[in-house]
Amino acid sequence: MFEAELMSSIVIKDLRVAIGEKEIIRGLNLEFSQGEVHAVMGPNGSGKSTLAKVMAGHPDYQVTNGDILLDGESILEMEPDERSRRGLFMAFQYPMEIPGVSNANFLRAAIQARLHEGEELDATDFYQRLYEKMDLLEIRREFTARSVNEGFSGGEKKRNEILQLAILEPAFAVLDETDSGLDIDALKVVAKGVNKLRGPDIGILLITHYQRLLNYIIPDYVHVMHEGQIVRSGAKDLALELESKGYDWLKAGGGERKEPVAAS
Amino acid sequence: MSTEPNTIDIDRDIGNFYYNVAAKKDAGVGLTEKTIDYIVEAKQEPEWIREFRHNAYRVFNSKPLPTHWASRELEVIDFDKIRYYLASGDAPKRSWEEVPEDIKRTFERLGIPESERKFLAGVEAQFDSEAVYSNIKKAVSDQGVIFMGSTDALKERPDLFRKWFGKVIPTGDNKFSALNSAVFSGGSFIYVPPGVKVNHPLQAYFRINAENFGQFERTLIIADEGSEVMYMEGCTAPKFTTATLHSAVVELVALPGAKIQYITVQNWSPNVFNLVTKRGLAHEEAEIKWIDCNIGSRLTMKYPGVVLKGRKARGEVISIALAGDGQHQDTGAKMIHAADETTSNIVSKSISVGKGRATYRGLVHVPKHLKHCKNNTECDALLINAHSRTDTYPAITVRGTGNAAQHEASVSQISAEQIFYMQQRGLSEGQAMSLAVNGFVNDLVRQFPMEYSVELKRLIDLEMEGSVG
Numbered sequence: 001m002f003e004a005e006l007m008s009s010i011v012i013k014d015l016r017v018a019i020g021e022k023e024i025i026r027g028l029n030l031e032f033s034q035g036e037v038h039a040v041m042g043p044n045g046s047g048k049s050t051l052a053k054v055m056a057g058h059p060d061y062q063v064t065n066g067d068i069l070l071d072g073e074s075i076l077e078m079e080p081d082e083r084s085r086r087g088l089f090m091a092f093q094y095p096m097e098i099p100g101v102s103n104a105n106f107l108r109a110a111i112q113a114r115l116h117e118g119e120e121l122d123a124t125d126f127y128q129r130l131y132e133k134m135d136l137l138e139i140r141r142e143f144t145a146r147s148v149n150e151g152f153s154g155g156e157k158k159r160n161e162i163l164q165l166a167i168l169e170p171a172f173a174v175l176d177e178t179d180s181g182l183d184i185d186a187l188k189v190v191a192k193g194v195n196k197l198r199g200p201d202i203g204i205l206l207i208t209h210y211q212r213l214l215n216y217i218i219p220d221y222v223h224v225m226h227e228g229q230i231v232r233s234g235a236k237d238l239a240l241e242l243e244s245k246g247y248d249w250l251k252a253g254g255g256e257r258k259e260p261v262a263a264s
Numbered sequence: 265m266s267t268e269p270n271t272i273d274i275d276r277d278i279g280n281f282y283y284n285v286a287a288k289k290d291a292g293v294g295l296t297e298k299t300i301d302y303i304v305e306a307k308q309e310p311e312w313i314r315e316f317r318h319n320a321y322r323v324f325n326s327k328p329l330p331t332h333w334a335s336r337e338l339e340v341i342d343f344d345k346i347r348y349y350l351a352s353g354d355a356p357k358r359s360w361e362e363v364p365e366d367i368k369r370t371f372e373r374l375g376i377p378e379s380e381r382k383f384l385a386g387v388e389a390q391f392d393s394e395a396v397y398s399n400i401k402k403a404v405s406d407q408g409v410i411f412m413g414s415t416d417a418l419k420e421r422p423d424l425f426r427k428w429f430g431k432v433i434p435t436g437d438n439k440f441s442a443l444n445s446a447v448f449s450g451g452s453f454i455y456v457p458p459g460v461k462v463n464h465p466l467q468a469y470f471r472i473n474a475e476n477f478g479q480f481e482r483t484l485i486i487a488d489e490g491s492e493v494m495y496m497e498g499c500t501a502p503k504f505t506t507a508t509l510h511s512a513v514v515e516l517v518a519l520p521g522a523k524i525q526y527i528t529v530q531n532w533s534p535n536v537f538n539l540v541t542k543r544g545l546a547h548e549e550a551e552i553k554w555i556d557c558n559i560g561s562r563l564t565m566k567y568p569g570v571v572l573k574g575r576k577a578r579g580e581v582i583s584i585a586l587a588g589d590g591q592h593q594d595t596g597a598k599m600i601h602a603a604d605e606t607t608s609n610i611v612s613k614s615i616s617v618g619k620g621r622a623t624y625r626g627l628v629h630v631p632k633h634l635k636h637c638k639n640n641t642e643c644d645a646l647l648i649n650a651h652s653r654t655d656t657y658p659a660i661t662v663r664g665t666g667n668a669a670q671h672e673a674s675v676s677q678i679s680a681e682q683i684f685y686m687q688q689r690g691l692s693e694g695q696a697m698s699l700a701v702n703g704f705v706n707d708l709v710r711q712f713p714m715e716y717s718v719e720l721k722r723l724i725d726l727e728m729e730g731s732v733g
Contacts, residue, residue, distance in 0.1 A: 056688050059680065080687035081696075089688075096685035100703025106689070109699055113690040147703065164689060 008071050008087070008171045009033040010055075010203065016065035017047075017054050017228075024050045026228035027066070032221075034171055035200040039214055040207045041239060042225030043247035048207045049093060051225070052176040056090040057083050070172075085114055087171035091161035091178050098148040103160065104130065106148045107167050114168075133166040137193045155186030162193040174205045179213035191216030211243035226250045291349035297321065300446060303349045307415055307449070312426070320435045320445030327439040335592055337563050341537055346509055348447045348480070404462060409493075410455040411466055414482050417453030424455050428486055432515035432545045432571070440565075441541040444480045444513040451481030451512065456491040456522075465494040465527070465713060483514040487522035487550075494525040496716065508536045510561075516544035516552055520574060523551045529716050531723050532561035534591060540566045543598070546606075548574030555712060556583040558593050559723050567625060569598030572606035572637075579608040584705050584720070587652075588727055589618030596625035596657075597641075601667075605636045612643040613705050616652035617727065624656045624673075632663035639669040646704045647677045648697065648728075676704075694729035701728055 010032055017025035024047045032038045042048045054061050055068060057080035067074050075083050098106065107130065112121050134143065137159050149157050158178055165173050175194070179187055194217050198204070206219060214222075214236070222239045224232040231250060232238060242249070291302045300321055304314045329338045404411065410421060418425045435445040456462060487493050510532065518524045524544060532538050538561040544552035554568035570579025581597035599608035614622035624643045639662070645654035654675060662669040678700045686696035701724050702709070709717045 056684075058684055079693070080684060081690050081692050084688050084690040092685060092688075096679075096682045098682060098686070098700060098703055100706035101699055106686075106699070109691055109695065110689040113692070113695065168689065 007034050008203070009069075010088075010172055011069040011072075012051075012055075012066070013069070014066035015054070015063065015068065017050055017061050018064050019050070019061050023064070024061075024228055025054065028225075028229055030223060030230055032172075032203050032205060034203045036221065037198060037204045037206065037217065037219045038221045038223060039219035039236075039239060040205060040223045040225050040230075041209070041211070041242060043250070044209065046225045047228040048209075048225055049176055052090055052093075052174045052205075052207055055083075055088065055174055056080055081113070084168075084170075089165055089168055089170035089173040091158075091165060091173065091175040093177040093180060095149050095152075095157045095161055097150045097152075099150050101148050102145050103148055103163075104144040107164065110164070110168060130167060133163055136166065136196055137163050138189055139163060154181040155183065155189075158182060158186065158190050159193070162190055162197075166193065166197055170202065172203045172205070174207065176207045177209065178206070179208055179210060187213065188216060211239050214239045224250065289349065289351040291347065293347055294344045295321070295346070295348055295447065299348050303447060303449065306349065306351065309415075309418065310422075313418060316430070316435075317446050320442050323436045324439060324442035324446055327436070327442060329439060334565060335563055335594060337592065338537070338539075341509060349449055351449070404464070404466075407460045407462070408457040409460060409462055410453065412453055414451045414453045414484060415449065417484070421453070421455070424486060425453065425484065428515065428517050429484055430515075432517060433513055433541050433543050437541060440511045440539040441513050444482060444511050444541070448480045448482035448513065450479075451483040451514075452485070452495070453483070454485040454493060454495065456487045456493045458488040458519075459490045460488075461492040462494070465496045467496045479510045479512070481512045483512065484517075485515070485524060485526070486517045487519060487524045489519045490521040491519075492523040494527065494713075496527040496713065497530075508533075510536055510538045510540070512540045512542075514540070514542040516542075518544060518546045518550035518552050518577075520548040520550060522547070523553075525553045525555065526568075527555040527712065527716060529557045529559075529720055529723070530561075531559045532564070534560060534562055534588065536561045538564040538566065540564075542566065542568040544568075544570045544579070546570055546572050546574065546577035546579055548603070549576045550574060551578040551580075553580040554582070554597075556581065556595070557720055558583070558585045558595055559720075559727060560586075560588065561591060561593075563592045563594065565594045567596045567598050567627070569600065569627075570608065571600045571602060572608065573602050574606075575603045576605045576607075577603060578606070581610045581612070582708050582711060583612045584708055585612075585614040585622050586701075586724065586727055587614065587616045587620030587622045589620055592621045592623070594623040594625065596623075596627075598627040599629070599639060601628075601630040601634060601637045601639070604634050606634075607638045609639070610641040610643075611708060612641075613646070613708060614643070614654060615646045615648065615701055615704065616654050617648045619651045619653075620648075621653040621655075623654070624658070626656075626658040626660070628658075628660040628662070628669060630662040630664065630667045630669070634664055635666045637662075637667040641669070641671045643673045644704070645673075645675045646701065647675065648701075692729075695725075698725045698728035 012028060012030040015025055015028040016023060040048055050061060054063065057078065063076055068076060070086060070088065108121060108126060115121060139159060149160060152160065161178065178190060182190065206213065206217060219236050222234055222236055223230045224242060289306045291299050297318065300317045304317060331338055430445065433441050435442050454466060485495060516524050516526060542554065546552045552570045556568055558564045558566065568581050572579050579599050583595055585593035585595045587593040593614060596612065597610040599610065608628065610626060612624050614624060616622045622645060626641055628639045628641060630637045641658060643656055647654060656673050658671055660669050660671060678697060682700060683693060683696045686699060687693060691699065702721055709720055
């Protein structure tokens with residue numbers, strides 16, 4: 001295997017996305033690789049969550065221009081489940097409830113979907129792995145028997161997203177406003193979990209409105225999104241600058257447009 | 265020997281195959297007085313049955329199709345084109361080895377497993393009209409339990425049979441119970457002596473193999489005082505292009521303190537009209553529980569009921585209906601309270617896929633003179649697509665003081681966001697739907713015996729995976 005193939009990357013090129021008649025992403029460029037943590041910050045309505053959903057293949061959004069490449073291959077024609085199995089994970093801002101389906105069964109189904117036909121998941125191995133990751137995220141054992149996200153608090157839902165991430169071990173994870181609705185204690189637990197998962201085998205895109213999350217998960221790169229474009233990119237200090245100046249600074253035209261950083 | 269693997273796996277073509285079976289007795293097409301005489305003679309039945317059948321035939325002719333409240337779809341049935349009796353003419357077989365090879369192949373393909381015999385106390389499988397394979401483990405018959413085809417029972421045990429036959433569901437109950445009474449053939453007869461608890465479920469498979477052939481089995485289960493029995497039936501039918509009619513009558517009698525559980529998981533092919541009358545009679549402190557899963561068929565009309573005749577009797581109906589595209593599941597429950605302190609519970613869940621339609625029809629009746637009766641009714645419907653349809657017609661009449669009824673109904677839909685969420689975790693659209701549907705019925709399925717919950721899950725998986733384009 002060539003060395004260049006060892007590191008996986010996602011490249012978003014000149015992306016334009018509309019929902020119905022309304023264009024939300026207007027020529028966005030972004031690139032990130034395994035082993036890196038990128039933060040995308042931006043005010044409400046800047047298109048951050050749309051970016052996450054488009055990457056995951058949500059059917060409501062139409063890509064009108066550009067491409068999203070995973071290791072050089074376009075994923076735009078792929079169904080959401082194929083993207084997932086190729087290694088793209090998205091932690092939802094609002095995780096869905098699935099009544100009657102236990103967390104354990106849901107995770108088993110998700111892992112089973114990644115196995116080759118005829119291959120069966122070993123139940124003992126599965127539970128061993130599950131309990132290990134649950135301990136990491138300070139989740140109690142009885143959680144496995146509860147229905148997916150049903151009756152969960154905001155914090156439990158977000159922790160469950162990170163648990164799924166930990167179990168599925170994707171090459172790339174997009175965390176869509178994982179900090180929203182969390183109190184500081186829950187935020188710390190979630191951040192701790194993400195930090196433990198960090199490493200050379202995963203590329204993380206943190207989408208957030210607030211600098212707060214970035215105090216706990218220190219990104220390698222920060223991108224600022226405004227009106228459907230990445231308008232500034234820089235190192236982690238950019239987040240602090242944005243925090244002190246506020247998003248109005250961008251709206252006032254202060255955020256001059258820059259080319260995205262070459263991530264690798 | 266057949267090369268078909270002996271497995272309980274249900275593949276997606278289940279039921280969509282048949283082998284030519286040389287029928288030795290055939291009443292021909294259409295229904296007349298002569299058809300009935302032919303059946304009586306072919307089966308060498310006593311005169312009282314002949315009279316019973318002829319009377320039922322007159323009742324059948326006198327009753328209109330119930331299209332004033334039920335689906336007009338019933339008008340599609342052409343009673344003159346149906347074959348009412350067909351049998352290989354051989355006596356029921358006692359061991360698997362004696363079963364004719366071509367029939368055996370069909371059963372093996374269906375997955376009535378030889379391996380399950382170890383688990384199941386007795387297997388009686390019905391092929392068309394007659395039981396071709398009938399076997400009871402020694403342990404069960406040693407307890408004095410009688411498990412045989414109803415044709416044998418009416419000849420061999422007229423003392424038990426005649427006492428209860430047609431008493432729970434009279435001939436004139438409805439047009440289809442009358443039809444069954446006129447032409448019934450096959451089905452099971454079970455008698456459990458006082459105090460006997462049958463540890464393993466008794467099981468029968470019913471199957472329709474001949475085109476345009478209606479299957480009219482008749483089952484009668486009597487649990488004597490303080491006894492307990494569980495009966496399971498599974499149904500699959502091969503696929504044919506013209507309408508096939510299945511119209512069974514099942515009567516249960518639970519004498520004081522007895523418990524009967526009757527479990528059905530059926531997977532009819534989409535051209536079958538499945539019009540079944542099922543009712544139990546619960547005496548003092550007796551308990552009757554129907555677990556009924558309806559998958560497939562063109563139209564199913566089935567409302568298992570319990571007549572709570574004795575003080576403190578309990579009745580329960582747990583049902584799951586899955587209406588696939590173009591199918592109509594018209595199901596529900598009837599609870600007739602006829603004594604003080606009787607309780608009934610109805611939990612019904614339906615799933616409508618594509619243009620599938622699920623209808624819940626419930627009847628709960630508590631008359632004024634009774635005291636301390638309770639009913640609980642829950643019906644939940646799940647719609648898979650915008651074109652799916654569900655209707656609920658609960659009729660709850662509770663009079664008198666100190667009687668309580670509670671009714672809850674809900675309709676939910678699997679949202680596109682839920683499917684997207686599951687797909688994002690790697691499940692295909694079909695797998696996601698299937699998981700959501702299985703989740704919806706999960707609390708009911710947990711009450712099923714293990715092998716039936718596995719089978720039901722597989723049937724739902726197949727149905728849901730087939731439903732996405």
